[in-house]
Amino acid sequence: MPSHDVLIIGAGLAGQRAAIAAAEGGATVAIMSKVHPVRSHSTAAAGGINAALAPEDSWESHAFDTVKGSDYLGDQDAIEIMCREAPDEVLWLEHAGVTFHRNPEGRLGTRAFGGASAARTYYVADITGQALLHVLYEQLMKHHETIDRYEEWFTTSLLLNENGHCVGALAREIRTGALEVFNAKSVILASGGAGQCYKPTTNALICTADGIAQAYRVGAPLMDMEMVQYHPTTLVENGFLITEGARGEGALLFNREGERFMEKTAPNKMELASRDVVSRAEQVEINEGRAFEDGGIALDVTVVPRKRVLEALREIVNIGRDFAGVDITRDPIHIRPGQHYIMGGVKTDTNGETSVRGLYAAGEVACISVHGGNRLGANSLLDTLIFGRRSGTHAAGRARHVAMPETPHSRVRDEQRWIDSIIAREHGGRRVSAIKDELGENMNTYCAVFRDADGLGTMRDIVERLKQEAETAWIDDRGTVFNQDVLGAIELGYMLDCAEAIVAGAIERKESRGAHSRTDFPERNDEEWLKHIDISRNGGDAPKITHSPVTITRWEPQERTY
Amino acid sequence: MAEFTLRLRRYLPESGEAAYWQDYTVELEPHRSVLEGILQVRAEQDGTVGIRCSCRAAICGSCGVRINDRAALACHTHLSAAAAGAKDGVIKVEPMGNMPVIKDLITDFEAVHWKKVRRVTPWLLPDGPPPEREYIVAHEAMVDVTQPMACIQCGACVSDCLSMEVDPEFIGPAALAKAYRFVGDPRDGQHFERLQDLAEDPHGIYDCTHCFNCIEACPKGVAPMSQIMRLRRLATADFQIDDRNNGKRHEQAFTELIEKYGTLFEAELLPRSYGGKFHPRALPELLRSLPAILKAVMRGKVTAMKALHHPKLPDQKRVREIFETVEGREQRYDLNLYISGYDDDADDDVPADAKAGDAKAEASA
Numbered sequence: 001m002p003s004h005d006v007l008i009i010g011a012g013l014a015g016q017r018a019a020i021a022a023a024e025g026g027a028t029v030a031i032m033s034k035v036h037p038v039r040s041h042s043t044a045a046a047g048g049i050n051a052a053l054a055p056e057d058s059w060e061s062h063a064f065d066t067v068k069g070s071d072y073l074g075d076q077d078a079i080e081i082m083c084r085e086a087p088d089e090v091l092w093l094e095h096a097g098v099t100f101h102r103n104p105e106g107r108l109g110t111r112a113f114g115g116a117s118a119a120r121t122y123y124v125a126d127i128t129g130q131a132l133l134h135v136l137y138e139q140l141m142k143h144h145e146t147i148d149r150y151e152e153w154f155t156t157s158l159l160l161n162e163n164g165h166c167v168g169a170l171a172r173e174i175r176t177g178a179l180e181v182f183n184a185k186s187v188i189l190a191s192g193g194a195g196q197c198y199k200p201t202t203n204a205l206i207c208t209a210d211g212i213a214q215a216y217r218v219g220a221p222l223m224d225m226e227m228v229q230y231h232p233t234t235l236v237e238n239g240f241l242i243t244e245g246a247r248g249e250g251a252l253l254f255n256r257e258g259e260r261f262m263e264k265t266a267p268n269k270m271e272l273a274s275r276d277v278v279s280r281a282e283q284v285e286i287n288e289g290r291a292f293e294d295g296g297i298a299l300d301v302t303v304v305p306r307k308r309v310l311e312a313l314r315e316i317v318n319i320g321r322d323f324a325g326v327d328i329t330r331d332p333i334h335i336r337p338g339q340h341y342i343m344g345g346v347k348t349d350t351n352g353e354t355s356v357r358g359l360y361a362a363g364e365v366a367c368i369s370v371h372g373g374n375r376l377g378a379n380s381l382l383d384t385l386i387f388g389r390r391s392g393t394h395a396a397g398r399a400r401h402v403a404m405p406e407t408p409h410s411r412v413r414d415e416q417r418w419i420d421s422i423i424a425r426e427h428g429g430r431r432v433s434a435i436k437d438e439l440g441e442n443m444n445t446y447c448a449v450f451r452d453a454d455g456l457g458t459m460r461d462i463v464e465r466l467k468q469e470a471e472t473a474w475i476d477d478r479g480t481v482f483n484q485d486v487l488g489a490i491e492l493g494y495m496l497d498c499a500e501a502i503v504a505g506a507i508e509r510k511e512s513r514g515a516h517s518r519t520d521f522p523e524r525n526d527e528e529w530l531k532h533i534d535i536s537r538n539g540g541d542a543p544k545i546t547h548s549p550v551t552i553t554r555w556e557p558q559e560r561t562y
Numbered sequence: 563m564a565e566f567t568l569r570l571r572r573y574l575p576e577s578g579e580a581a582y583w584q585d586y587t588v589e590l591e592p593h594r595s596v597l598e599g600i601l602q603v604r605a606e607q608d609g610t611v612g613i614r615c616s617c618r619a620a621i622c623g624s625c626g627v628r629i630n631d632r633a634a635l636a637c638h639t640h641l642s643a644a645a646a647g648a649k650d651g652v653i654k655v656e657p658m659g660n661m662p663v664i665k666d667l668i669t670d671f672e673a674v675h676w677k678k679v680r681r682v683t684p685w686l687l688p689d690g691p692p693p694e695r696e697y698i699v700a701h702e703a704m705v706d707v708t709q710p711m712a713c714i715q716c717g718a719c720v721s722d723c724l725s726m727e728v729d730p731e732f733i734g735p736a737a738l739a740k741a742y743r744f745v746g747d748p749r750d751g752q753h754f755e756r757l758q759d760l761a762e763d764p765h766g767i768y769d770c771t772h773c774f775n776c777i778e779a780c781p782k783g784v785a786p787m788s789q790i791m792r793l794r795r796l797a798t799a800d801f802q803i804d805d806r807n808n809g810k811r812h813e814q815a816f817t818e819l820i821e822k823y824g825t826l827f828e829a830e831l832l833p834r835s836y837g838g839k840f841h842p843r844a845l846p847e848l849l850r851s852l853p854a855i856l857k858a859v860m861r862g863k864v865t866a867m868k869a870l871h872h873p874k875l876p877d878q879k880r881v882r883e884i885f886e887t888v889e890g891r892e893q894r895y896d897l898n899l900y901i902s903g904y905d906d907d908a909d910d911d912v913p914a915d916a917k918a919g920d921a922k923a924e925a926s927a
Binding site for chain 2: 040041094096101106108127131139175238240322
């Protein structure tokens with residue numbers, strides 16, 4: 001039975017950063033992921049990472065932009081920490097080997113990004129996430145003596161002891177099908193977001209809400225779940241992401257009539273307003289019949305100098321060519337808003353601790369909350385690293401005064417029986433894949449850019465029905481070696497739990513704030529709703545909903561215009 | 563919508579059966595990817611089909627397979643293109659080469675690819691403690707290493723590497739491209755040590771036969787072979803590393819002979835690669851190569867006349883002019899995707915004769 005001071009579940013940026021920090025803090029560390037670490041979805045973050053590093057910039061300015069971007073739902077103590085620590089984190093990355101692009105003086109170069117009052121986004125062409133992830137993996141290989149890697153292990157459940165403390169996890173080695181107890185003094189969830197609850201989504205197939213549901217199931221509350229970000233520029237046809245870096249480099253948005261419609265909603269920031277603002281503006285154009293025939297809006301990159309595009313936006317040149325048949329250096333490309341990120345997640349404090357002792361969360365799986373109602377572009381990479389590191393450091397400190405737990409082996413037998421029962425299901429009900437598709441398509445209809453009580457009620461009923469159907473959903477693969485089919489069935493359960501929480505939060509919040517736009521409650525209502533919605537599991541009943549205050553340190557809510 | 567037949571290589575290790583082919587028919591738009599086809603099979607027909615996949619957009623590097631005998635990302639290959647390049651229009655999909663198969667289209671990356679990556683000490687080794695702020699380095703240097711940094715570790719180049727097929731211990735294209743990412747990085751303090759290590763290893767940079775397969779297989783334009791050639795140029799021209807594999811001398815002999823004759827004087831190449839006919843090592847090497855030489859004699863490839871005399875090209879002067887142009891440059895041109903754009907683009911910033919420089923680079927091995 002593997003036993004470690006700190007067990008990290010998920011090996012994207014948050015997980016890897018947590019692993020390095022925990023190891024530096026003197027802990028024995030295991031990092032586990034259902035895919036090889038470099039396949040993690042952090043690799044898809046294209047544009048860059050924010051930090052107020054330039055002498056003329058300030059962390060306060062970065063923090064204010066983030067608070068405003070969050071539509072004042074972000075907790076300002078957490079945002080202050082993130083923005084204060086950002087410059088040192090970016091320098092740490094640079095020293096570790098990230099090949100950040102430079103300015104003519106050879107110093108770190110920046111690009112502009114949405115919702116920011118200064119160009120403070122540091123980048124590696126448009127493969128920033130990939131570069132960061134691969135460099136962190138270099139560091140993981142370097143620290144192989146202190147960090148054990150469990151690559152392609154799938155977590156099935158978190159383990160609690162009799163006091164309700166988290167003491168490890170159960171995981172299945174995908175290659176062999178073997179189930180194993182991982183004992184740990186602390187567990188850090190870093191398993192990413194929940195995009196696959198939607199169809200289409202910019203998120204990878206692996207983003208199936210695993211950690212959100214695992215924490216929810218052991219009693220950790222979720223927060224801000226109604227806040228789901230739609231990215232303004234995803235390909236019309238398949239929902240692939242076109243980085244905000246395109247607009248950062250100067251690309252423009254037009255409707256079918258050739259009108260630069262952002263003038264109407266964000267006359268100052270135009271295309272570089274916050275994502276929720278731009279996505280809403282696009283959706284209005286689409287709903288009012290000013291989209292192109294394919295349902296899209298034109299993103300015109302041709303205004304950016306060709307050399308600059310080839311150097312700094314190469315990946316979207318490829319995506320345009322390979323997945324839309326468009327040479328973006330010559331023609332506009334058609335885009336629309338698409339599900340991209342979930343601001344909500346497992347509720348944590350600024351050290352990543354959840355309300356379950358011994359359980360931490362960092363990155364997209366967590367809600368601290370630094371993003372509130374709407375995340376700024378290039379703040380997600382920062383969030384993963386800052387709070388990944390803080391969780392790792394804190395968990396390593398905790399290990400010094402906690403004894404190594406041990407979970408009885410009988411727990412494996414129960415879990416194995418459950419997995420075997422999924423594999424053995426009769427071919428009577430529905431296929432797992434059919435339920436997943438139905439969930440995603442409906443979430444994208446009823447719980448998207450604009451929402452209302454009727455649609456959300458419909459969605460709640462759909463989720464409830466799908467949860468029942470999932471109990472008898474069947475699969476084909478009866479094997480043990482790389483049985484991806486059975487993992488898909490477990491993931492479906494995770495997604496349904498998460499969708500239930502998203503819909504419950506969206507029904508609860510009777511106002512419009514950030515990414516949550518209720519057509520039946522179109523205004524922001526600070527008096528009643530300047531607060532977080534916390535959602536806890538309530539046995540088999542409807543989720544339990546409570547409220548918690550927003551932490552405000554120095555920025556009182558104002559009207560939000562761009 | 564159109565109908566496509568996918569012929570998948572199946573291997574179920576628990577069945578005790580050998581690998582076999584299984585055909586599936588899918589209905590999808592022609593510009594959808596082979597991966598979408600396989601996912602449709604999995605969702606609607608047969609959930610037992612194994613393939614690693616995640617992002618669907620050629621970023622995560624999970625879905626490397628062989629499509630119609632060539633390595634590619636399944637998500638990055640259109641069904642129509644795959645069908646057009648297939649015999650009888652049947653799209654053949656099988657696991658990548660040079661790696662053991664675990665199940666169906668899933669190969670053992672750890673056993674081959676990652677082991678090789680770890681072989682090149684894949685982390686930055688700067689001299690001394692880091693500066694207070696960032697390292698000051700040229701923008702161009704960072705753009706330059708962005709090309710190997712763009713590698714998504716999909717293994718396509720490893721799959722189709724001919725040298726690795728012959729020598730499984732060859733460090734290989736992906737890991738060597740990764741090595742260039744450090745050798746080309748001005749912040750790294752171990753350039754010489756890294757190059758010496760890779761030059762002295764019999765399975766290192768001189769084990770590449772420049773077949774171009776890796777360049778063709780790479781879905782991200784990393785051009786691993788070009789990175790290997792750049793490692794060689796740095797090892798030889800810049801660091802003068804006299805390796806025990808005779809890589810440097812071989813390269814020198816090659817270029818000298820071309821400069822002198824215009825075509826390759828093969829009988830002279832071998833001894834010169836070992837330091838000349840009178841070098842103490844030449845005789846044992848010659849004896850070792852005897853079987854190859856005898857074979858060449860029997861096939862008429864080597865005759866006494868050809869061994870002693872090699873004609874110059876009639877316009878040898880023009881070959882020499884190429885050498886003069888390239889070697890007379892103040893700076894070496896390295897073709898880099900991020901700097902130059904597409905290969906077929908005329909780019910104002912790359913001088914017209916840069917292509918000639920690159921041709922030399924590739925010939926100089």
